[in-house]
Amino acid sequence: MEAASHLKDEFLATVSHELRNPLAPILTWTQLLRSGTLDEAKSGARSKSSSATSLSQAQLIDDLVDVSRVVSGKFRLDVRPIDLVAGDQGARRTRRSLRATPSRSGCSSCWMSGRA
Secondary structure: OHHHHHHHHHHHHHHHHHHHOOHHHHHHHHHHHHHOOOOHHHHHHHHHHHHHHHHHHHHHHHHHHHHHHHHHOOOOOOOOOOOHHHHHHHHHHHHHHHHOOEOOOOOOOOEOOOOO
């Protein structure tokens, strides 16, 4: 029982850190945007950054809600047969198209790579 309690405390500490960590840059940039000290170019870039951080945090919260549903028995899976061959073929098509796509770094000579 003590080990379970320790694991729960450790999990809560990690979750609280993961939830709190993205808040600092969001709050900082919000304050800077409100102060009017950033030019329009920097404001746009920081707004995108804060938006991405917010989305990441929202995904973490959604994942925690899903875990809570699983633990409480409120998470329902729709179990049904699937066509694994079609799924595999779709994944392979996606992989082939990604190989032909330049990287997001903006480097036109950089290409995504991976192993089959």
